[in-house]
Amino acid sequence: MNRLAGVTSPYLLQHADNPVDWWPWGPEAFEEAKRRDVPVLLSVGYSACHWCHVMAHESFEDQDTADYLNTHFVSVKVDREERPDVDAVYMEAVQAATGQGGWPMTVFLTPDAEPFYFGTYFPPAPRHGMPSFRQVLEGVQQAWSTRRDEVGEVAGKIVRDLAQREIGPQGTRPPGERELAQALLGLTREYDAQRGGFGGAPKFPPSMVLEFLLRHHARTGAEGALQMAQDTCERMARGGLYDQLGGGFARYSVDRDWIVPHFEKMLYDNALLCRVYAHLWRATGSELARRVALETADFMVRELRTDEGGFASALDADSDDGSGRHVEGAYYVWTPEQLTGALGESDARLAVQFFGVTDEGTFEHGQSVLQLSQEEGVFDAEQIAAVKRRLLDARARRPAPGRDDKVVAAWNGLAIAALAETGAYFDRPDLTEAALGAADLLVRVHLDEHARLARTSKDGRVGANSGVLEDYADVAEGFLALASVTGEGVWLEFAGLLVDQVLARFTDPATGALYDTAADAEQLIRRPQDPTDNATPSGWSAAAGALLGYAAQTGSEPHRTAAERALGVVQALGPRVPRFIGWGLAVAEALLDGPREIAVVGPSLADPATTALHRTALLGTAPGAVVAVGTPDGEEFPLLADRPLVSGRATAYVCRDFTCDAPTTDPDRLRTALESP
Numbered sequence: 001m002n003r004l005a006g007v008t009s010p011y012l013l014q015h016a017d018n019p020v021d022w023w024p025w026g027p028e029a030f031e032e033a034k035r036r037d038v039p040v041l042l043s044v045g046y047s048a049c050h051w052c053h054v055m056a057h058e059s060f061e062d063q064d065t066a067d068y069l070n071t072h073f074v075s076v077k078v079d080r081e082e083r084p085d086v087d088a089v090y091m092e093a094v095q096a097a098t099g100q101g102g103w104p105m106t107v108f109l110t111p112d113a114e115p116f117y118f119g120t121y122f123p124p125a126p127r128h129g130m131p132s133f134r135q136v137l138e139g140v141q142q143a144w145s146t147r148r149d150e151v152g153e154v155a156g157k158i159v160r161d162l163a164q165r166e167i168g169p170q171g172t173r174p175p176g177e178r179e180l181a182q183a184l185l186g187l188t189r190e191y192d193a194q195r196g197g198f199g200g201a202p203k204f205p206p207s208m209v210l211e212f213l214l215r216h217h218a219r220t221g222a223e224g225a226l227q228m229a230q231d232t233c234e235r236m237a238r239g240g241l242y243d244q245l246g247g248g249f250a251r252y253s254v255d256r257d258w259i260v261p262h263f264e265k266m267l268y269d270n271a272l273l274c275r276v277y278a279h280l281w282r283a284t285g286s287e288l289a290r291r292v293a294l295e296t297a298d299f300m301v302r303e304l305r306t307d308e309g310g311f312a313s314a315l316d317a318d319s320d321d322g323s324g325r326h327v328e329g330a331y332y333v334w335t336p337e338q339l340t341g342a343l344g345e346s347d348a349r350l351a352v353q354f355f356g357v358t359d360e361g362t363f364e365h366g367q368s369v370l371q372l373s374q375e376e377g378v379f380d381a382e383q384i385a386a387v388k389r390r391l392l393d394a395r396a397r398r399p400a401p402g403r404d405d406k407v408v409a410a411w412n413g414l415a416i417a418a419l420a421e422t423g424a425y426f427d428r429p430d431l432t433e434a435a436l437g438a439a440d441l442l443v444r445v446h447l448d449e450h451a452r453l454a455r456t457s458k459d460g461r462v463g464a465n466s467g468v469l470e471d472y473a474d475v476a477e478g479f480l481a482l483a484s485v486t487g488e489g490v491w492l493e494f495a496g497l498l499v500d501q502v503l504a505r506f507t508d509p510a511t512g513a514l515y516d517t518a519a520d521a522e523q524l525i526r527r528p529q530d531p532t533d534n535a536t537p538s539g540w541s542a543a544a545g546a547l548l549g550y551a552a553q554t555g556s557e558p559h560r561t562a563a564e565r566a567l568g569v570v571q572a573l574g575p576r577v578p579r580f581i582g583w584g585l586a587v588a589e590a591l592l593d594g595p596r597e598i599a600v601v602g603p604s605l606a607d608p609a610t611t612a613l614h615r616t617a618l619l620g621t622a623p624g625a626v627v628a629v630g631t632p633d634g635e636e637f638p639l640l641a642d643r644p645l646v647s648g649r650a651t652a653y654v655c656r657d658f659t660c661d662a663p664t665t666d667p668d669r670l671r672t673a674l675e676s677p
Contacts, residue, residue, distance in 0.1 A: 008458040009079040010404045011047040015056060019066035022077045025086055033074040033111035039144050039151075040113070041073045041137075042090060044105040046081050047404040048251075048264035048314035050328050051121045052104045058124040059133045065124075068134065072141045080105075081313055081408055082456050082465050085517045088528040092165070093158055094118040108140050113525055114155035117143075162526045174567035175574050175588045182575035183585050184216060184225055190579060191228055195257050196235035198579050202262070204252040205236055207272035208533045208541075208582030214279050215589035215623035219677070226283065233280055236273075237292045240362070240369030243332065244355060245392045246303070247295030249273050251317075251535075259371065260363055263329040263401075264317035267304055268536045270296050271311075271414035278422045283621050290426065297422045300415060301434050303403075308445070308460045309437030310407035311415045320399035331401050333367035334391075342394035343387060351387050354379055406458045409446050409471040410536065412438050416478030420485040424618050432485060439482055442475055443494060451497040469506045469516045469539030472498045476546035480553065484627040485618065487605050489636020492553055499550045502543050503562055512565030514540045531569045537583035540566060545587040545624070552595050552626045554638045555658050567591065590624020594656040596674070599639040600629040602650035609650035609665070616667040617652060620674030 003023055004016040015022055023029035033040050043060075045052035059065045069075050080087035080103065087105070093115045095101040101120065108117040117140055122133035131139075143151055175183075187209065190198045197203050210229045217226040236242060239258030241250050248270050250261030277293035280286055304312045321330035334357055340348040351357065355370040362368040373379070416435045423431030445462050446454045453467030453475065476498040483491040505518040516528040516539050531540035544566035551560035570584035578585060598617040602610025614629045628637035632644050643653050646663050652670045653660045664670050 004077065008406060008456060008461060008463045009047075009082050010406055010458070011045060011052075011079040011081070012077055014047060015060060015077050018056070018060045019063050019070075020060050020075050021066075021070045022075050025076055025078050025083060029074055029076045030111050030113055036074065037111075038073055039116075039140060040109040040111065041069060041075045042078065042105075042107040042109055042115075043075065044078045044080050044087050044090065044107070045103045046079055046314075047402070048266065048316045049103045050262070050264070050317045051102075053316075053318060053326065055104050055121050055133075059122070062124070065134060065137075068137055072137070074111075081404075081406070082463060084455075084468055084470070085521070085524060085528050088516060088530065089162070089524050089526050090115055092526075092528075093162060094120070096161065097158070106136075110152070110155050112155075114159050115525075116151050116155040116158065159525050165526070173571060174564050174591055175571040175585070176592070179571050179575050180216065180585065180588060180592070183212075183578035184222065186575060186578045187213070187228065188224065192256065196228075196232035197256075197258070201256045202252050202254050203256055203258065204535075205241065205249060205269060205273055206232065206579065206582065207269070207276055208537055208586065209579060210276045210582075211279065212578075212582045212585040212589065214276070214283055214621075215586050215593075218283065218621040219589055219593050219623050229276075229280060230284065230286070233277060233292075234288060237277075237288055238372040238374070240371050242292065242372075243299070244370040244372055245388055245395060246299055247292075248299035248303070249296065260369055261329075262317060263332055265299075265303075265315040265401075266411075266535070267300065267311050267313055267408070268411045268414055270300050270304075271411065271418045272536070274300070274422055275414075275418040278418070278425055279621075282425060282619055293422050294426060294428070297419055297428075297431050300419070301431065305434065305437075306405060306407060306459075308407070308441050308457075309434075310441040310457070311412050311438055313404040313406050313408050313411065315403055316401040319401040322399070329363060329367075329369070331395065331398050333361075333363050333369055335361070335366055335368070339391075342391055347383075347387050347390070350379070350383065351391065354384060354387070406456045406463070407441065407446075408456055409442060409453050409467055410455075410474040412442060413471070413474030413476070413478035414536065416442075416475075417481040420478070420481045421618070424485045424615070435478070435482060436486070439479060439491065439494075446475075447494075447497075451501055453498070453501075466518065466521055468518075468521075469502065469514060470536065470542055472502050472506070473539055473542035473546045474537070476502075476550065477542060480546065480549045480626070483553070483637075484629075487614075487629040487634075489630070489634070492550075492636065495546065495550055496554070499543075499547050499559060502547065503558070506539075506543070507562060507566075512562065512568065514543055514566055516540075531573065531584065532577065532580040533583055538581075540569065541581065541584035541587055544570075544584065545590070548587060548590060548595065549624065549626055552597050552624075553628065563587070564591065587624065593623045593625075595624035595626060596620075596622045597639050597655040597658065598625055598627045598670075598674070599637070599643045599653040599655065599660075600627065600650065601632050601634070601640055601643045601645060601653075602629075603645070603648075604631065605629065607650055612667045613650050613652045613665075613670060616670045617674070620671070622674050625674070 004012045106119045213225040213229040241258045274296040277289045281289040318326040319331040321327040357368040419431045419435035454462045455465040456463035476495040479491040479495040547563035600613045617627045628639035634640040649665045
């Protein structure tokens with residue numbers, strides 16, 4: 001029986017034809033394990049994961065391995081992107097037991113879903129001190145058969161240890177000036193002044209930390225914060241992490257210099273970084289930031305947008321190298337000979353110099369990842385643009401990486417915010433329309449009549465898994481950005497429905513602490529809860545930001561109070577681990593600044609003077625500022641209430657806590673007001 005054939009997860013569908021008798025996560029699998037009195041093999045991964053593909057080919061496609069698994073285990077396959085709650089709970093156990101984690105994640109469970117043995121990738125034969133997967137399976141099966149009491153004791157201890165890790169608010173107030181200054185100092189100590197970014201290899205794009213640095217500079221004028229953000233953005237954009245031909249960023253760099261990426265391209269990275277570069281341009285006018293923001297937005301629309309208007313999750317790292325083998329990075333790397341074949345000798349010599357291609361290669365087998373020359377100004381811009389177009393055309397004839405077509409609510413929320421703002425900043429209404437299309441899909445397909453979100457959809461068909469905290473928070477963030485950009489109050493209403501769900505179903509009413517799953521969600525061995533950022537903003541910090549933004553738009557005291565209570569954990573963790581709570585620090589910057597509420601009223605949204613004030617408001621760098629635009633009787637936005645035109649002309653009001661400065665009809669005066677502390 002092929003139990004994976006009808007699922008919506010592309011990752012699970014990749015395994016549907018394995019000889020392993022896979023079960024999707026659910027009570028039926030654990031009931032089967034109890035009936036047969038066998039342990040459960042839990043295998044967690046995602047479709048763009050290189051080592052997941054490797055282990056699948058080596059072990060899960062092997063008939064002998066599958067026969068052993070089918071005899072002695074119930075095998076459960078989980079897409080971590082569809083079930084982040086399952087992934088988080090067992091990854092916490094893996095990291096606690098081994099000190100490290102990653103994907104594929106391999107966990108052995110009792111039929112009560114209690115973990116007792118852990119690992120990640122296991123090779124088909126012993127390698128580098130690592131046992132083979134078959135050895136692991138045989139060892140686990142023997143322990144289960146002959147030392148059941150010991151297995152039960154281990155599992156019970158792990159579950160008890162996890163239960164003790166529940167996180168309260170940890171702080172009695174939001175972070176203030178002192179804590180944010182300490183966080184900045186901590187980041188300065190970890191900053192790689194030579195290469196940009198933080199820490200060593202592998203080096204990940206610090207998207208949430210960059211947002212904090214930009215907001216901190218905007219609020220305080222701290223030049224060091226801006227310099228770290230600016231230098232890091234430049235180094236990432238010039239390196240191999242960034243696709244110099246097609247735009248968009250890879251998941252991370254395997255080296256400290258941003259040269260060789262892990263080639264998978266994720267929607268969430270590109271949404272976050274598109275917004276970072278747009279905000280960097282807003283702060284500095286950097287032409288590089290402008291180009292990267294727009295190219296990244298265009299990449300998302302061109303390569304990740306689905307037929308239904310949403311955005312697909314990822315592009316694989318691997319693709320066919322032309323010989324039938326799936327190889328990491330094959331789509332993106334070049335040799336000098338390949339450049340000559342695509343461009344001819346003269347232009348190939350130019351490309352070699354401009355993109356840093358060498359005979360030895362900067363990647364593997366004499367291949368190079370394209371980088372941007374530090375001396376790009378000496379090259380003819382039109383000639384380089386023509387070379388890029390021709391190389392992009394040549395690359396398009398290569399076998400393309402696979403695409404994970406599932407639409408994840410949270411990541412689409414991040415993309416909506418990025419595309420809405422980038423479209424507004426750079427007068428690209430097509431990008432704003434793309435954001436509206438994704439928002440419409442989320443409302444039509446993911447949001448039910450009770451304002452409950454589904455985590456995923458595919459091909460317009462909603463998935464079975466409930467949304468988690470980050471889904472509600474990030475989608476609300478996207479809807480709030482759309483409301484500010486478009487002046488359509490319906491998006492503020494939808495955001496309100498989602499943040500109310502956060503208060504009702506994800507928040508501890510006694511402490512204000514937040515959980516990643518709803519109170520009425522499936523009960524796992526522990527209710528997952530994590531305020532620290534990973535590849536995306538934590539659900540906790542994202543919820544604090546959405547609650548604060550909604551409160552600023554509406555004047556709702558309960559939502560503001562909830563945001564402040566949620567930020568208590570940032571007060572405790574921000575000075576100690578600023579790299580891992582960057583979005584919480586960014587939200588705290590908005591709280592310290594107000595955040596500012598900007599109401600723009602005009603005779604109509606099409607009025608040129610209204611448009612000029614609206615654009616000025618959107619381009620203001622005040623941290624977390626919210627914008628409402630409409631006519632004086634615009635009932636959809638509470639900020640517009642009792643805000644008349646001045647002398648019949650379009651007028652802007654800058655407020656904090658719904659207390660406003662003197663109104664102005666002059667965009668320059670509005671700009672000055674938004675730049676002042």
